[in-house]
Amino acid sequence: MALDSDTHPLNSLGFAKPPAETRVVVAMSGGVDSSVVAAQLAEEGYDVVGVTLQLYDHGAALAKKGACCAGRDIHDARRVAEEMGFPHYVLDYENIFQDAVIDEFAESYLAGATPVPCIRCNERVKFKDLLETAKDLDADCMATGHYIQRKMGPNGPELHSAADANRDQSYFLFSTTPEQLEYLRFPLGHLKSKAETRALAAKYGLPVADKPDSQDICFVPNGNYASVIEKLRPEAASPGEIVDMDGNVLARHKGVIHYTIGQRRGLGIGGLSEPLYVVKLDADNRRVVVGPKEALATRKVPVREINWLGDAPFASREEWHVGVKVRSTRPPTEAVIRPISDTEAEVELLTPEEGVSPGQACVFYDMDSSRIFGGGWIWRGY
Known part of the structure; x- marks a missing residue:
């Protein structure tokens, strides 16, 4: 039970009780950011429980070396937990991830949209199902390695951009609800640079201190969306027409999924007096519409x-x-x-x-x- 704040000061996570009596579930991806969060809270004396999600079969065709929750990353998260002396669990969320993120990603792309699966993952998996799991573990809160800040305002907790604009992840966390924000903590949001995070990792002697950052969507190898969509939906690479804004056919294409709004290169249209850009994807008619930059x-x-x-x-x-x-x-x-x-x-x-x-x-x-x-x-x- 929390103590009255008049008799006991708030701890660093905002609870009026000693860290040892405050249980915090840390979402651990196996990367340096979440590892530092877990290590720091463990050193401060919190009752830390590390949880890593296996979001897809890391032996399957979709997985890749360095993906956020592939086998290597699960191993790295476990090593950090062992060295810092707190329990660590791996939860199989493959079916949830497939239904809530991957399938919608494929359908959105087929419909001519440009989806952002990392937002859906935070919204539907990490801050929903994992957050409920943290509550089932009787945790007082859940902490992540995201670069964003949670600040207390006159009407409760507010979401704020990270202190380091180059690392800020607010775009990917906009769908965090007020109820989730009550329960979440982001211990890295106040840091001024990634160098500070790596310095903390070195201070704690973490085996991931020099691990490179993941650059791609975890289930998309080398940023090649089209190859993933073709594996998920083999019918997706249906050919069609590249047309101008008046509907004149300029060329043929091998599938709308190979194009994005604003694309200029790789259109396969020659002999033009001015460059053309993809201005619209008409997935229903399998058409890629191109036009001048001002369009x-x-x-x-x-x-x-x-x-x-x-x-x-x-x-x-x-x-x-x-x-x-x-x-x-x-x-x-x-x-x-x-x-x-x-x-x-x-x-x-x-x-x-x-x-x-x-x-x-x-x-x-x-x-x-x-x-x-x-x-x-x-x-x-x-």
């Missing part, structure tokens, strides 16, 4: 499945003036959100952006602070 500029973005983290109800205003990211690698840009319902809105970008694609996330930021107001999913709309 990529988008001002109005339909967004749905909105997770709102602001203090006032989302639909309580006609407009919200915020910053938004429509790609993880771009800084927030000024925008106006016009709610249609509690979970749907039109977002108007004050400066048009290129390459806005259905299936990507649109994440909302406070332009005057580091706070994140949630976000939603871009769709075709109109």
Whole structure:
């Protein structure tokens, strides 16, 4: 039972009791970030339980060396737990991951969208099923190695960007709900650089201190989405036409899945006076639509499945003036959100952006602070 904060100060995780009486489940991927979180909390005296998810068969064709939850990573997580002296469990989440993430990834790609499976994994697996498992283990909270900050505000915990803008993962965590935020902790969010994380790993003598960061989606070898889709859906590589914005046929293609919005290279169209870009994927008609660069500029973005983290109800205003990211690698840009319902809105970008694609996330930021107001999913709309 937690002690009264007047008689016992809050510990580093925000509980009014000693670390030894505070159980924390750490989601361990086998990488340096989550390993440092687990080691640091163990050294501080917390009752740490490490959990690693096996998300797919690491011996199967989809897996690759260095994937986030492949066999090597499970082994690395176990070694860290053994050296730091806390229990570690591996949970088989293959079926959940297949149903909640991989199948939707394939279907979205086949429909001409550009999905972000890492967001769905956080939303539907790590912060849902794993979080419930942590509660079943009587943990007071669950900690992860994500670079994002949880700060207490006047109305409860708030989500804030990481101190290191180069490592910030807020784009991938916009769908974290207020209820999940109550239970989650992100001990690395305040660090100024990845070098600090690696220095901590060296300090604790962790075997993963020099382990390279994973760069790709865990089940997509070398970033080759198309090869994965073809394995999951062999019918996906149906040929079709490459057309201009007036419908004139310019060339043939070997499958819509090989193209993304904004793509310029590899179109197989020669003899043109100006470069052309993919401006639309018409999956239903197996057409890739190309046009000039200015045709990529988008001002109005339909967004749905909105997770709102602001203090006032989302639909309580006609407009919200915020910053938004429509790609993880771009800084927030000024925008106006016009709610249609509690979970749907039109977002108007004050400066048009290129390459806005259905299936990507649109994440909302406070332009005057580091706070994140949630976000939603871009769709075709109109």
